Amino acid sequence: MPEVCLRKIQSHFIGGAQRCVQDLPIQHREMVRNGGQRALDMNGSYAVGQMYAMEYRLARPRSALPVLLWHGGGMTGAQWESTPDGREGWLWRLLQAGHDVVVCDAVERGRAGWAMFPEIYAEAPVFRSAQEAWRLFRIGHAAPGGYGAPFAGQRFPSQCFDELVKQMVPRWIGHEAMAAAAYDALLQRFGPCVVMGHSQGGGFAAHAACRQPQLVRAVIGIEPTGMPAPHAGPQPAAAIAHLAVWGDHFEHSPQWQTYRAQTDAYWQGLARAGGRADVLDLPAAGLRGNSHFCMLDTNGDEVLQRVLDWLKDSTQ
Amino acid sequence: MPEVCLRKIQSHFIGGAQRCVQDLPIQHREMVRNGGQRALDMNGSYAVGQMYAMEYRLARPRSALPVLLWHGGGMTGAQWESTPDGREGWLWRLLQAGHDVVVCDAVERGRAGWAMFPEIYAEAPVFRSAQEAWRLFRIGHAAPGGYGAPFAGQRFPSQCFDELVKQMVPRWIGHEAMAAAAYDALLQRFGPCVVMGHSQGGGFAAHAACRQPQLVRAVIGIEPTGMPAPHAGPQPAAAIAHLAVWGDHFEHSPQWQTYRAQTDAYWQGLARAGGRADVLDLPAAGLRGNSHFCMLDTNGDEVLQRVLDWLKDSTQ
Numbered sequence: 001m002p003e004v005c006l007r008k009i010q011s012h013f014i015g016g017a018q019r020c021v022q023d024l025p026i027q028h029r030e031m032v033r034n035g036g037q038r039a040l041d042m043n044g045s046y047a048v049g050q051m052y053a054m055e056y057r058l059a060r061p062r063s064a065l066p067v068l069l070w071h072g073g074g075m076t077g078a079q080w081e082s083t084p085d086g087r088e089g090w091l092w093r094l095l096q097a098g099h100d101v102v103v104c105d106a107v108e109r110g111r112a113g114w115a116m117f118p119e120i121y122a123e124a125p126v127f128r129s130a131q132e133a134w135r136l137f138r139i140g141h142a143a144p145g146g147y148g149a150p151f152a153g154q155r156f157p158s159q160c161f162d163e164l165v166k167q168m169v170p171r172w173i174g175h176e177a178m179a180a181a182a183y184d185a186l187l188q189r190f191g192p193c194v195v196m197g198h199s200q201g202g203g204f205a206a207h208a209a210c211r212q213p214q215l216v217r218a219v220i221g222i223e224p225t226g227m228p229a230p231h232a233g234p235q236p237a238a239a240i241a242h243l244a245v246w247g248d249h250f251e252h253s254p255q256w257q258t259y260r261a262q263t264d265a266y267w268q269g270l271a272r273a274g275g276r277a278d279v280l281d282l283p284a285a286g287l288r289g290n291s292h293f294c295m296l297d298t299n300g301d302e303v304l305q306r307v308l309d310w311l312k313d314s315t316q
Numbered sequence: 317m318p319e320v321c322l323r324k325i326q327s328h329f330i331g332g333a334q335r336c337v338q339d340l341p342i343q344h345r346e347m348v349r350n351g352g353q354r355a356l357d358m359n360g361s362y363a364v365g366q367m368y369a370m371e372y373r374l375a376r377p378r379s380a381l382p383v384l385l386w387h388g389g390g391m392t393g394a395q396w397e398s399t400p401d402g403r404e405g406w407l408w409r410l411l412q413a414g415h416d417v418v419v420c421d422a423v424e425r426g427r428a429g430w431a432m433f434p435e436i437y438a439e440a441p442v443f444r445s446a447q448e449a450w451r452l453f454r455i456g457h458a459a460p461g462g463y464g465a466p467f468a469g470q471r472f473p474s475q476c477f478d479e480l481v482k483q484m485v486p487r488w489i490g491h492e493a494m495a496a497a498a499y500d501a502l503l504q505r506f507g508p509c510v511v512m513g514h515s516q517g518g519g520f521a522a523h524a525a526c527r528q529p530q531l532v533r534a535v536i537g538i539e540p541t542g543m544p545a546p547h548a549g550p551q552p553a554a555a556i557a558h559l560a561v562w563g564d565h566f567e568h569s570p571q572w573q574t575y576r577a578q579t580d581a582y583w584q585g586l587a588r589a590g591g592r593a594d595v596l597d598l599p600a601a602g603l604r605g606n607s608h609f610c611m612l613d614t615n616g617d618e619v620l621q622r623v624l625d626w627l628k629d630s631t632q
Contacts, residue, residue, distance in 0.1 A: 031442075110426055127432050176349060
């Protein structure tokens with residue numbers, strides 16, 4: 001396990017603006033243990049719309065392109081840092097492979113923080129239960145009140161599923177424009193770059209590549225969702241190499257068949273415009289049994305190697 | 317700026333348990349952009365009470381003791397990773413100094429995630445406005461609706477204060493027992509260790525050292541708050557070296573004089589029991605002008621060097 005030598009580890013808060021809240025009642029609370037009550041006046045200004053980015057710079061990178069890691073919906077950047085069964089995550093593998101890496105928490109997720117509702121955010125967040133995650137992440141069969149049997153040949157370490165559940169965070173619906181503005185600011189800071197996005201993060205990556213094609217050299221969507229509708233005219237991101245990576249067990253999920261068709265349509269539009277829009281269908285490529293989270297699956301290192309091979313080929 | 321060679325970067329979710337929520341209404345929402353509405357059933361199980369810990373292991377540590385970094389109230393571990401004016405944070409400096417480091421997000425903060433209320437958490441969180449932070453962090457004078465003048469000689473990069481505001485996250489009052497349980501699990505995983513806690517995190521560190529003295533070699537409280545009341549009988553943490561670090565500008569804050577007196581009383585109890593309970597009063601030591609966040613101040617590297625000198629002396 002070769003060591004990784006870095007010249008910088010530093011986080012950043014990117015984008016956002018301040019918003020003012022007024023007319024909240026003054027509370028009196030003990031804010032410090034044994035410290036006595038004090039007035040708690042929450043009126044004032046708050047930072048809203050910023051995202052978090054943790055920058056890892058190698059002492060001797062072997063690629064000029066940093067890889068920006070964008071997590072999926074209801075997750076944070078932690079999903080790239082380790083696996084539920086305790087192996088190092090793709091962050092470490094990418095550093096070992098010679099890439100600078102930026103691990104991101106989108107607006108409102110994880111260290112990016114979130115703002116009060118309904119005073120700043122219009123509505124309450126939504127939450128994903130462990131049982132919904134088991135089903136939506138294509139780990140196994142549904143069962144009332146718990147987890148059903150894992151799918152046959154499942155590569156996700158399903159006995160450790162509850163470790164993944166600990167990573168799940170609330171999210172808001174309808175904040176796409178706010179998230180996109182922060183991602184744009186992020187690209188302006190770290191581009192040109194490769195964006196690797198998982199699930200919702202893959203869709204964010206494809207949209208961002210359309211808005212700022214000069215700052216993105218490749219979009220790697222790991223089971224990406226929420227793709228742009230195929231453009232009628234010119235494809236703004238057609239000059240950027242795109243890769244979609246798909247796991248297994250789609251036959252169990254009509255929902256995922258629908259989401260995947262969205263990406264297929266957008267990829268076809270890129271290809272028609274002369275772009276490179278590739279698909280790594282893992283079962284077809286001989287890697288069977290992957291879940292929605294191939295970066296956490298027991299064969300995750302093999303998957304990443306295929307992705308890195310593609311990246312090398314497509315950005316040279 | 318010497319490079320840092322690591323053998324591991326890996327995060328962990330520590331502690332917690334699952335809690336079940338039922339009888340929530342089913343919503344129908346578009347969860348994926350352009351993906352059509354689907355049923356959103358939030359009933360089910362949720363992880364509650366876990367914390368987040370990012371582990372950095374040096375290839376060749378020069379100390380056997382990892383340093384665990386515990387942030388203050390309303391903050392996350394990001395406060396150790398960079399400064400508002402863009403310098404590397406104490407995470408990087410500690411790695412350069414030869415310590416393994418574990419950067420933590422307490423229960424309910426940052427990547428640790430948070431649970432719905434009132435179904436799981438009993439009540440709503442509290443939020444800290446930028447203006448309250450300016451005052452409570454002892455940056456400068458209060459002014460209606462904004463920031464007043466920075467205190468004379470202020471070492472916090474006050475022109476970049478809004479960058480710190482971006483890091484602030486909601487917090488809950490009354491979750492001390494839940495946070496403590498996760499910190500205990502953390503110590504069992506990473507101890508024996510040094511715990512460096514800022515503000516609320518410093519109080520958490522002192523309490524944790526009482527509960528698990530065999531796993532803590534030193535407690536470093538950076539402007540710590542919420543200390544244990546002085547014990548009547550034996551001091552459970554008296555065998556552990558304690559250091560409190562205080563900045564400047566206390567004359568402007570009766571609140572901070574009160575909080576500091578709490579630590580003074582606890583430190584005196586440790587000393588009476590024969591323990592080592594030291595104080596690094598920065599102005600008295602010739603370092604003037606520090607705010608509540610000396611790790612972010614422009615002389616933060618000098619402050620850290622004093623702390624490391626103490627650590628070397630007290631743990632040998």
